[in-house]
Amino acid sequence: MQRNEYPLLSPSLGAQKTLVAFRFGVPGARPKVYVQASLHAEELPGMLVAHHLRGLLETAEQAGLLKGEVILVPAANPIGLSQRLDHRSMGRFEFDTAQNFNRHYPDLAAAVLADASIRMGPDPHANVATVRELVHQWLTRWQPATELDSMRRRLLLLSHDADLVLDLHCDTDAVMHLYSEEACWSPFEPLARLLGCRAVLLAHESGGGPFDERLSGLWWQLAAALRVEGVNAPLPQACASTTVELRGEGDVAHDTAREDAQAIFAFLEHAGAVAANAPPRLPPMACKPTPLAGSQTLRSPVPGVLVFLAKPGAALSVGDVVAEVIDPTAAGQARVHQVRAEVSGVLYATVRERYIVSGGEVGKIAGATPFRSGDLLGA
Template identity: 45%
Template sequence: MESIRHSLPWSPSGSDHHLTVLRFGSGPRKAYIQASLHADELPGMRVAVELKRRLAELEKQGRLTGVVELVPVANPIGLGQMFQATHQGRFDFASGANFNRDFVDLAALLAPQLEGRLGRDGEANMRLIRSAMLTALDQLPPAKSALEGLRRLLLRQACDADLVLDLHCDFESILLLYAQPQHWPRLRPLAARLGAGAVLLAEDSGGQSFDEACAGPWLKLAAQFPDAAIPAACLASTIELRGMADTEAPQARDDAEAILGFLADQGLLAGDWPAAPATCCEATPFAGAQYAYAPHPGVVSYLQPLGAWVEPGDALFEVIDPLSDRHSVILAETRGVLYARERLRYAQPGLWLAKVAGAQPIRQGRLLTD
């Protein structure tokens, strides 16, 4: 194992924020896995502990047939953001920005440089584009903040990978994946191995999140240069590892083994691995997800468990104002799986409280919330 340490710019005087990358194995193909970009989402960090241990064992056994880069702590800035004993790892204190938004659009950056240089050789084009990505990121002006520096470091580390897995979690949630629809057939074994209860697909969900910043440029460049052979060279997914409190060791070990099994599916690990289960949940469009809100303040009581299958008109939760006695029951508007709930139990304006994965699109425009 090689440990690589990157210092972040704009660290306060007398202190040093740094990003640590653990590199295992060698070979022409590469997987990149990072955890807890939202620093208060700790199940991914716990799974990374297990991945680190197992990858070290597999490396000693000579079973790595490619490079696996692991970033167990993808957000050292947010990891230290505590406010009155409460971890605040989703938004940067300095700017208010979401740590998993606004990554560099590599397709826009590269397109002018690639004019007239791409041909019909897909492998040659892949090498050219990956080299151009690294060069373009290196030639950007100096980062204006620690957050901008962190985003660039993470993207530079991952942009030349064949596989990118970004480990997150929701507030209270079943295990689910986010991905681009073009990649779903190749990601189905991963969802099956993890026992995912939902998979949400969108080519561009808005916000330029990390997984789309890695995989999206290949799709955008292929559309912009239709006469060139440009492969979908980066398979990427965000994995929501259930809820924020789900850090139990047995579960983390099972999730790590499922991810390792998928790395074997991708030809990055040698040896005998259990086959992926034949059964898997069906993917649905991210635009089909209902975000349910309360119409007024009050105490929230959920009326459905996580993972429940609901039909339109089924009650999801109720809200009761303890002073006015105003009472509202919020209903499902689509049929599908209740895949996430807010952990807070007091309704506030603009705060979603439940999410249902439906098969029919009901939203448009930017699909991600902050």
């Protein structure tokens, strides 16, 4: 194991933050798997899972079982970790720009299209190596002007040539679920089984430039752009990425973190990054994948005290009451407003705050029929 520290651009005199990464296995070995946690810095379950996964990887490496290369970044957002307001962590948006830490990553396909279009050939493996080289060159030339962009650049330098990318997040209150691009679902079905995901949300492209999709989207977007340019060279989907939502923000416990780390380690065995005496047993799927465009975000049109009648993981039908919003100052029956499901599916996440303003988010239901378009991720 190698522990590496990467200083970020200093935003002010006397201020310096550092990103820490652990490398297991031989550099350049395949498959390369990149795992990071807490890009939204207040989402801590992934950090604890990374702690337990690190122990498993250290043991496997000492036993000579590492066949691929694994990069583990257990605290992917030192900027967000330093942001606090009124004694509360504020790790989703950067204070200086108000940008979401998991949006606005550079479009890598667009960045290398011109160079790739004149260097592609008939060998798909050579084309993959060429694209990875071009991306590395582009990232090396990029000179960020802000601390935030220097962090984005470092995370991409560590991960841009990975075969598999796991970005560990969580929701507020939630059951285990994951997001991925449609092109990546097949490689990650075993992971969804091992983690016991209660919802799997797939999209052709979610929008907003999130970290994971800039890595996997590079390949199908570049392949499509090359065809438009008249270049029909073979370019495989050389990276599959996913955002794993490790339940809710309050689910920080050794028992669940050990289970999740074991599941991810079993996935590494399944993927061939870690040698195993026998392939890990894959449990049956706990859900059917649904389109992210079919996910309903429940909102309340009125303010008041939020009281849930359904918990995350509940299977809902259209019309089922999910929550009540109580206005104790209203007259008569107007003081109770019911928030009902408008699609059938699993209630996979809810908010934790119990006072809601008008238009405020209540929760999310994984519906099977797409009805949304445009950017599909929330703020």
